[in-house]
Amino acid sequence: MSADAVPPSAPAVPPSAPPAAAAEADGSLIRAEDLWRTYVMGAEEIHALRGVSFTIAPNEYVAVMGPSGSGKSTLMNLIGCLDTPSRGRYVLRGKVVSEMNDNELAAIRNREIGFVFQTFNLLPRATALHNVELPLVYAGIPKDERMERARRALAMVDLADRMTHKPNELSGGQRQRVAVARALVMGPAILLADEPTGNLDTVTGEEIMRLFEKLHAEGNTIILVTHEKDVADHAQRTIHIRDGKIESDEKRR
């Protein structure tokens, strides 16, 4: 087994604290330089991303939009450290992710990325508390501290009274809030949400978007992947992707 990317003695970031300041010289949290992602299908090469560059500063609220097949999902996988680019450089909080191996990627996902999925992706047999505890397990944090931090994260999304409930005992909105608590529990650099309201009705969806706004106001950096204009409008900045390239990058407010 290879060594972890981060030494075990590294101090853990408490979940409620805003992410630490970026290490990059220009103050960016994320720096993507000419990202290419090429899939080889038999003899054919398919370029899902064709040279994407952008930077995201700490505490930005960014929506990534684009039709299906645009390379939006591929970009999300790269930002989420689930995949590495075929070409180009991706730096997250001063760490060059594009050169990492599987284990280092797992460690960086654990510490720096908080995933929120369209389908919630909670473990069905585990309680809310246990679901939120999971990233802390993989970070190797002792039981008592795990419990404490998972409770605090659940309290942050107003689910302090639902800790021992299993996903099937919770409403859709509550499930997504558990997922948000799970995403935040490690104090990640970014909260990466993929169509977070896609499986929710409008009212509940609005409730989740308000939660995101609150988290943004508290200092979290949020990247929202969506194809819905209404949802993207909550963000301060929208990056449009088409045919593997950035079509537009607009900031508002």
Next chain:
Amino acid sequence: MRLTRPIAARWPVLLSMREAVGMGLAAIKAYKLRASLTILGVVMGIMTVTGMSSIVAGLNASMARQIESLGSSVLLIRPAAPGEHISDEEWRKRKTLSMDEVQAISVLPLVRAISPMEFVRVDLIKYGNQKVQDATTFATTAAYETVHDAFVQKGRFISDVDVDRASPVAVLGTDVVDALFAGVDPIDKEVFLDGRRFRVIGVMERKGKFLFMSRDNIILIPRGSIQRRDQRFNFMIADVKPISPAVLDRAVDQIRDAIRRKRKLRYLAPDNFAVFTQDTLTDLYRRITGGIYMVMIAISSIGLVVGGVGVMNIMLVSVTERTREIGVRKALGAKKRDILWQFLTEAMTLTGTGGLLGIFIGGGVAWLVDRFSPFPAVIQTSWVMVAFATALAVGLFFGLWPAAKAARLDPIEALRYE
């Protein structure tokens, strides 16, 4: 589970072990029938190991005690050694020991005493109206007591004078006494051996059982006190006590030489008799139990392999069903080895549960055998531990492929899996 941070960070899996064990148990609960059928093979295999090792160990212990009680340093002279394969033709050629040969052995320097025993066929033993039919009668000499460390508890043993005169006296084993003399002192009473009158002069100490046969159902009479009409039916064996246990092996050689000389066997001709020690019996017994162990290992191996393949199957299904979960775990920071250990732990939980069940059932069987059958059974902690370790090893081995499959999954594809 409390671990210091450095260990915990290096092996987060140790922290999630309980979670994985719980997940394995949850899988058993969720798929009761499938899981129980799956681990049935493991249960059978482990049950076999636990049960049979207990029974064999019990036999071993009682056997060792019994062989020891025969007298630790006695040499046996018989027509053939136990476990020796002899053709019918060869059997006919074997001659029984003669008094002449006994005489020759008794004067050997390494021999302290020799007790010739002539098997005398007596069909009916009577005292008044009481009868005994199944007792064994031996015609022997005064040396019997010395050689076998067997003494009278009452009265006296056969003396040299009794042998010289071929006196009609008898020493009885306790089984015979119990059968003939209920509440009567047998000393100086007259018993009839196939109509011949014998006076009881002594009662032997109780010796207990050997190989489930009583050694107290005997009658000892002086040599020559019953004359055979046909000498061909004489059947004499002898037990020898050497001057010290240390010279046992050399005494065997001396006795062999003496008998060969008496029988004028040629240089390369094989012995037509056998001289052996208790060790031969022990070795023979070891061979038998060795065979039992082989059978035990064979049966349990089949069970364990069948169970193992079942576990592999259930784990493969489980990995496929939970592809998405694996993707989520990887997205949350699970490394390959975390996923690997999770599924290995789950497989080992399955087989470990089977193992525990097998140990309980096997232990129960051993207890029942010990309680309700003549076989003694002692549950062997070492074998129980080996059995449990084997069950875990089966889980580890057969869980490896499914677990590796899970660990290798690409998180992106796993997350997209419907």
